[in-house]
Amino acid sequence: MHSSAVFLVEFGAIILALGLLGRFAGRFQFSPIPLYLLAGLAFGKGGLLPLGASEDFVAIGAEIGVILLLLMLGLEYTASDLLSNLKTQYPAGLVDAALNALPGAAMALLLGWGPVAAVVLAGVTWISSSGVIAKVLGDLGRLGNRETPVVLSILVLEDLSMAVYLPIVTALLAGAGLAAGSVTLAIALGVAGLVLFLAVRYGRHISRFVSSDDPEKLLLVVLGLTLVVAGLAQQLQVSAAVGAFLVGIALSGEVAEGAHNLLAPLRDLFAAVFFVFFGLHTDPASIPPVLVPALALAVVTALTKIATGYWAARRAGISAKGRWRAGGTLVARGEFSIVIAGLAVTAGIEPSLGPLATAYVLILVILGPLTARYTEPLATRLTQRLSERAVRGPAATGGERELEPTAQASHDPVDGQDVDVLGQS
Secondary structure (H helix, E strand, O other): OHHHHHHHHHHHHHHHHHHHHHHHHHHOOOOOHHHHHHHHHHHOOOOOOOOOOOHHHHHHHHHHHHHHHHHHHHHOOOHHHHHHHHHHHHHHHHHHHHHHHHHHHHHHHHOOOOHHHHHHHHHHHHOOOHHHHHHHHHHOOOOOOOOHHHHHHHHHHHHHHHHHHHHHHHHHHOOOOHHHHHHHHHHHHHHHHHHHHHHHHHHHHHHHHHOOOOHHHHHHHHHHHHHHHHHHHHHOOOOHHHHHHHHHHHOOHHHHHHHHHHHHHHHHHHHHHHHHHHHHOOOHHHOHHHHHHHHHHHHHHHHHHHHHHHHHHHHOOOOHHHHHHHHHHOOOOOHHHHHHHHHHHHHOOOOOHHHHHHHHHHHHHHHHHHHHHHHHHHHHHHHHHHHHHHHHHHHHHHOHHHHHHHHHHOOOHHHHOOOOOOOOO
């Protein structure tokens, strides 16, 4: 009876603290993820108020949080959307993977962590935070900008890549050999391909089967189906998160919209619990030793994300201002970086990987909204100064006659007429 009371007090205190932190973040218009991670550090071992009775329940809630994050992500896209993005934007996805995964892998190898940790850290630095970026786009009023479809396409490709990447990581962390790992990957790809095929051909029938006018029944059926598929996927040595993602893709239309509205509060609750759980398993004293590598990795991968967005937007014919906005928007890392690192922490492959990932995400989840807002004006100002210096050089030797035409030429008429509404040119 006493332990039950302690559990209720502890878990209630966690939920209350998360609610207050979320309100605080909302008032200042930034992501609450870093605050949730800090709360986990405070409640974990070595923190200010270590938990006892409620830690097991928090672990289960964290697993549900990961499943709901991936389910809700899958509900955002249809199978046809994914196939269309694969056909048109795959070069941007390949550039994104090369520029942003390689720094993480290189850092792990430089630190002497081995190839498995290199694959894990590559994923941590590769995947942008869809949740943070979507919120930033809404807060900045850029959902209708011409560069926004480019940003969303890159996010879709990253999310789809998770269906291949997570089974590989799961097999590596489990210590599976080449043959077993190949079987696991083949099963994952086969399941993903089958779900995509069924979603394209029979998506309406699946949605009709799940559909219900009663919100309670719809919630129970969708949530129950997701947990069952996630459990079966994990039983087959495929990530439960991938199973949830595929369930979300299979649902479409009014069912997907209704399920999204019903599950959003649950997703937010359990996702917050997940971030706290990750912080619980990170000793605050272990962060300072990895702070310098985390900061270096954050700076490098912030620049590579900006380069990725700039290149992809340029390929799509977006003007210079839109290219810089696209690059700055992609910088934020968040939920998926922590999900990937969490798999490694659970497997216990490298004690320092969890603290480094925590510090890395904390840096970029704070820096991301700032780069989204200020990359374009800073780049524009820097370009103007370089143009002015270029003008002064010839003017100093060639007289005043060259100054006026060059200064006029420095103004980009395309940027000056940058259109922020989809469908316009």
